[in-house]
Amino acid sequence: MASTSLDRKPRALHALDVVSALLMAATLYMVFFYAPTERVMGQVQRLFYFHVSSAWVAMAVLIVAAVLGIVYLIRPQHKLDVWAVACIELGLVYAFICVTTGSIWARPAWNTWWTWDPRVVTFTILILVYLAYMLLRQGIEDPQRRARFGAIYAILASVTVPLTYFSIRIWRTLHPVVIGSGDPSAQGTFDMTRPMLHTLLFSLLAFSVFGATLLWHRVRLGWLADKVEQLRMQALGR
Amino acid sequence: MPSYFAAIWAIVRKDIAAEWRSRQMLTAMLAFVVLVIFIFAFTLDIDALTRRQIASGILWTTFAFAGTLGLNRTLATEGERGSLDGLLLAPLERSAIYFGKTLANLFFMLVVEIFTLPLYALFYGMNLAHPGLWLVLLLGSWCFCAVGTLLAAMAAQARSRELLLPVLLFPLVLPVLVAAVRASSALVNGLGWAYAWPSLNILIVYGIIMPALGFMFFDFIVEE
Numbered sequence: 001m002a003s004t005s006l007d008r009k010p011r012a013l014h015a016l017d018v019v020s021a022l023l024m025a026a027t028l029y030m031v032f033f034y035a036p037t038e039r040v041m042g043q044v045q046r047l048f049y050f051h052v053s054s055a056w057v058a059m060a061v062l063i064v065a066a067v068l069g070i071v072y073l074i075r076p077q078h079k080l081d082v083w084a085v086a087c088i089e090l091g092l093v094y095a096f097i098c099v100t101t102g103s104i105w106a107r108p109a110w111n112t113w114w115t116w117d118p119r120v121v122t123f124t125i126l127i128l129v130y131l132a133y134m135l136l137r138q139g140i141e142d143p144q145r146r147a148r149f150g151a152i153y154a155i156l157a158s159v160t161v162p163l164t165y166f167s168i169r170i171w172r173t174l175h176p177v178v179i180g181s182g183d184p185s186a187q188g189t190f191d192m193t194r195p196m197l198h199t200l201l202f203s204l205l206a207f208s209v210f211g212a213t214l215l216w217h218r219v220r221l222g223w224l225a226d227k228v229e230q231l232r233m234q235a236l237g238r
Numbered sequence: 239m240p241s242y243f244a245a246i247w248a249i250v251r252k253d254i255a256a257e258w259r260s261r262q263m264l265t266a267m268l269a270f271v272v273l274v275i276f277i278f279a280f281t282l283d284i285d286a287l288t289r290r291q292i293a294s295g296i297l298w299t300t301f302a303f304a305g306t307l308g309l310n311r312t313l314a315t316e317g318e319r320g321s322l323d324g325l326l327l328a329p330l331e332r333s334a335i336y337f338g339k340t341l342a343n344l345f346f347m348l349v350v351e352i353f354t355l356p357l358y359a360l361f362y363g364m365n366l367a368h369p370g371l372w373l374v375l376l377l378g379s380w381c382f383c384a385v386g387t388l389l390a391a392m393a394a395q396a397r398s399r400e401l402l403l404p405v406l407l408f409p410l411v412l413p414v415l416v417a418a419v420r421a422s423s424a425l426v427n428g429l430g431w432a433y434a435w436p437s438l439n440i441l442i443v444y445g446i447i448m449p450a451l452g453f454m455f456f457d458f459i460v461e462e
Contacts, residue, residue: 131409140397
């Protein structure tokens with residue numbers, strides 16, 4: 001089989017690798033040297049920038065996966081399935097980062113590694129839901145049915161994303177409200193200084209770009225895996 | 239439109255009639271529920287105050303486990319008897335099958351709940367005759383069955399289906415269970431509606447979104 005454009009890594013991806021490395025380095029600099037140390041929580045507050053950014057990327061890619069699921073059901077195309085799986089895997093990785101950083105932060109701030117706080121619980125439910133998605137895919141042999149059921153489950157699962165986002169507004173909770181903290185019903189709030197806000201916004205940008213880079217790599221991996229599968233079928237057919 | 243409802247009703251009647259003849263599933267569900275009540279009572283070894291606090295949690299865990307037993311049978315039996323093809327060939331909207339199955343499941347679950355509540359009240363010494371609690375039971379069970387029937391239809395077509403359903407179902411209905419437990423607990427412990435409303439809202443939203451998704455997607459699940 002002749003080598004196709006798939007085999008070579010695109011130049012744009014090379015560029016994106018470099019850009020995201022630079023952005024992540026700059027984020028580290030900003031988090032550790034530009035942002036001030038928070039008065040009450042101290043150094044551990046710096047985790048906040050990674051925590052919020054990873055939560056944002058996780059939720060964004062999971063919503064994208066649900067949208068891809070809808071498009072797939074309307075017009076089934078294999079590449080949509082590859083993208084959706086990539087989004088969900090990436091979302092899971094970022095969600096794990098978010099829970100881990102949250103737990104490390106909670107130890108000094110709330111004096112416990114784990115608490116049954118609504119936001120923490122709903123976010124963990126979200127992770128379990130998407131782990132179940134992976135199990136569902138493993139259980140189905142037929143690729144078309146696997147893609148179809150995956151699409152449906154991704155849409156059903158996406159219901160947990162807004163639930164997680166709004167959980168701190170629905171139930172009274174310990175978890176600080178970051179966006180729209182002027183809301184009087186929110187209990188745990190804190191005020192960000194300007195450098196803190198700059199750092200947060202920059203880290204959101206850097207995590208998004210890095211996430212997009214990883215997503216592209218993962219999609220390429222999916223394509224290459226398909227190709228390996230095709231080649232294997234050809235070899236077995238011979 | 240009347241024929242659509244007639245189709246749903248026919249499927250509900252068919253499922254109840256089939257279950258009435260064998261009584262396999264309901265017997266298993268009821269026996270299971272009684273067992274769970276006893277196991278919790280013995281293993282937890284709790285005083286009266288704690289019992290009040292955790293009662294709703296135990297109730298809903300019991301119902302969720304019993305409900306899963308029922309859900310596993312809904313489409314599996316159709317597959318075993320080869321009657322699913324017949325059902326799909328019948329000249330009716332596929333979503334009517336989904337709603338029929340969901341309502342039949344809801345019926346079985348409510349039967350189990352009606353049977354369980356007096357037992358529970360008796361053994362745990364609690365007054366569960368609270369209309370608010372019944373409303374929460376109805377809403378929560380509806381949400382549970384609406385998601386469960388959809389997922390049971392998917393799981394029935396996968397490898398190791400009986401094992402897959404709880405894994406798919408529980409994370410997705412956890413918000414329902416959490417909300418239902420909070421609402422029931424608030425009402426049973428006399429905290430009033432103000433404490434129950436946020437959780438009830440979640441149940442209502444879930445109970446509208448999930449059947450709507452089921453209505454849209456059931457076609458894709460049973461399609462060959």
